Amino acid sequence: MYGIIAFFRRHYFAVLFVVLEFLSLSFVFRDNYYHQAGFFNSANSVAGSFYKTYNDITSYFNLKSENTQLHEENMRLHNSISTIPDTTKHPKIAHVNPYGQQFNFISAEVIDNSTNQVNNYITLNVGKTQGITEGMGVISPSGIVGVVIGVSDHYAVVMSMLHKNYQLSAMLKKGGAFGTITWKGDDSRFASLSQIPMSEQVIAGDTIISSGYSTVYPKGVTVGVVEKVDPIPTQYFYTIKVRLSTNFKKLGFVYVVSDLMKKEKEELEDNAQKANNVK
């Protein structure tokens, strides 16, 4: 017993080091858990309100570019509305989906954002109170931004597309081949699209959109355009460099996407899997 006490007295500094380092590393390797807890991240009330106050002051400087962006988006929406058939004259279309609509968009303001880290996160001024939950997609007027990974009552933390764990199921608008978008950690303007088979025709300038296979984003949200295509001789897939359509350095207002049929879709998939397992 005395031996143990003597040991701790002599090596208390080393013991303290081991304990604190172990604690820190356990935080590191349970990263996701703490994000979901919404406490030890920028969604907590201290960091959240701090960023919000700062953003309230500085956001005035971006009003002009923000306004231009919204104006352009309005124009695009006006143009696309004019091509949609009038559902009152074609009642069948309105009944395709019993909910009337599948996706609900919640407006949010970016109060903190980074682009120069290996793993970038975005803090939004909306949270549980506004109906935000983990796993919802985030899009900007120009394209995909990321996915919500943690929420508190009034704030949300978003895993930016510029994050090493981010993956997105995307497709070529022309041809419709599917692939996966990931970020290589070097440049906030570019991402990489993999798993597009060599049998597909891909040229620089082709548009890439979200596939809509997950319940995170609707189908057809712009991701970016093909910048460069690298065929790998020994493999069957291209490596494609994609210029992202979202300017991550200038994020102002974004939309959080909630899929109203998410629960139904996931339940159906679960049941199908269970049924499969029984066999």
Add this chain to the structure above:
Amino acid sequence: MINEWAKNIARFFVFLFIQVLILKHIDLSRFINPFLYVIFILMLPIRTSKAWVMIIAFATGLTIDMFYNTMGYNAAACVFMAYCRPAVLKFYAPKGEYDTSAKPTIQSMGLPWMLSYAGTMVFLHHLVLFYLEVFSFHSFFTTLGIVIVSGITTVGLVLLSQLIMQRRRV
């Protein structure tokens, strides 16, 4: 004595703000990613007990992590740095011992001492932080490049901050 406490607490908040409001958003290159806030830990009085330095470093790291959404990364780097601090201080100790009035500043210890002390400590901190963060993401040498370039930037900012503080006598 109380004055010394107040100065350290003020320093903590000032450099926390500079870190999360300004330095976090500077995006010149992925190689330049300075973590100036460590100056707070560097400038804790030399006589502070090593266990206290480590506990303070842990808390500082966690606070930065909260703002950066990097749970535990900065805490791990700061704890490691604090663990090495007694050895680093001993290694660079002037002949005999540190004066009782000695402070880890340019003013008190001179530029060569401050440069080697800050350089060593910052390098240790950045080494842990960036290698932990990338974890087989970038290549070994890219990360080493980031550690070195960011480290030099941080040390430069530390020295610059000290010169500014010296003028204002804080």
